[in-house]
Amino acid sequence: MKVLTIQDISCYGQCSTTVALPILSHYGLETAILPSAILSTHTAGFKDFTVLDLTDEMPKIIDHWYHEGIKFDCIYTGYIGDKRQFDYILKCKDLLLNPKGLFIVDPAMADNGKLYPALNTEIIFGMRKLCMQADYIIPNITEGAFLTGNDYKEIQDSEYINKLLKDLFDLGCKNVILTGVQEDADTIGAVAYDGITRTYNIEVKEDKSYHGTGDIFSSIIVADIMNNKSIKDTLKHACRFVIDAIRKTSSDDTHSYGVKYEEVLKDEIKD
Ligand code: PXL
Numbered sequence: 398m399k400v401l402t403i404q405d406i407s408c409y410g411q412c413s414t415t416v417a418l419p420i421l422s423h424y425g426l427e428t429a430i431l432p433s434a435i436l437s438t439h440t441a442g443f444k445d446f447t448v449l450d451l452t453d454e455m456p457k458i459i460d461h462w463y464h465e466g467i468k469f470d471c472i473y474t475g476y477i478g479d480k481r482q483f484d485y486i487l488k489c490k491d492l493l494l495n496p497k498g499l500f501i502v503d504p505a506m507a508d509n510g511k512l513y514p515a516l517n518t519e520i521i522f523g524m525r526k527l528c529m530q531a532d533y534i535i536p537n538i539t540e541g542a543f544l545t546g547n548d549y550k551e552i553q554d555s556e557y558i559n560k561l562l563k564d565l566f567d568l569g570c571k572n573v574i575l576t577g578v579q580e581d582a583d584t585i586g587a588v589a590y591d592g593i594t595r596t597y598n599i600e601v602k603e604d605k606s607y608h609g610t611g612d613i614f615s616s617i618i619v620a621d622i623m624n625n626k627s628i629k630d631t632l633k634h635a636c637r638f639v640i641d642a643i644r645k646t647s648s649d650d651t652h653s654y655g656v657k658y659e660e661v662l663k664d665e666i667k668d
Contacts, residue, residue, distance in 0.1 A: 404475030411655025412609035424620035483523035502531040503615040529569040537577040562590040598632035
């Protein structure tokens with residue numbers, strides 16, 4: 398199984414491509430990358446980061462792969478820094494995704510009610526275009542609210558979650574996996590919706606939160622879906638993996654920029 402992931406390379410900071418690659422490989426998936434940009438670090442919590450935009454390189458890479466006859470079983474997208482890239486991504490999907498392949502979109506652009514620092518609202522329109530064609534979308538509550546024009550709520554009731562799920566599904570995607578669901582202050586989890594059934598996985602919330610956990614969550618989801626795990630097991634695995642990674646990180650005050658997910662992978666090898 399071959400997965401292409403399209404997102405930035407944050408050279409330091411444990412997010413996006415640098416976490417997707419090892420996680421997808423760990424679960425037996427061959428992975429190719431189409432980097433949208435190279436940054437010195439991620440944009441949350443570091444100042445004066447450098448950015449090399451790779452928009453102009455994208456169509457050249459896609460054309461080369463097309464002429465080589467390269468195809469993928471899954472295209473998984475994450476953080477996209479430039480609105481010009483959305484049309485290239487859709488062209489890439491049309492040219493390079495196998496007919497039965499999956500297009501999985503993590504509209505990684507916002508958290509805690511706010512867009513990430515380097516982005517502006519034009520990104521929301523582009524992410525919406527990707528979501529319309531996706532087999533799975535994996536937004537957090539903020540991204541779900543921005544994509545559908547609903548208000549952001551830090552703590553949500555089931556009426557709000559159901560409305561968000563329906564509005565997201567109505568964008569045109571086949572499945573929604575909504576993350577960061579908090580119906581009270583002590584729990585957190587995810588819910589999947591395929592237009593008929595809602596599947597929940599809720600866990601006890603850790604006190605600390607870290608950057609990059611959304612990318613780790615999505616990478617586990619992609620890996621498990623590609624490995625034909627049930628949606629119930631997939632959600633449980635992704636939620637528990639992230640919680641374990643947070644637990645392994647929270648005693649180390651020098652490690653605030655991301656989580657020690659490598660130790661969770663190591664434990665999975667031992668088990
Ligand atoms: O984790 C999402 C993400 C990915 N890439 C970059 C980011 C962020 C979130 O801030 O800044 C560059």
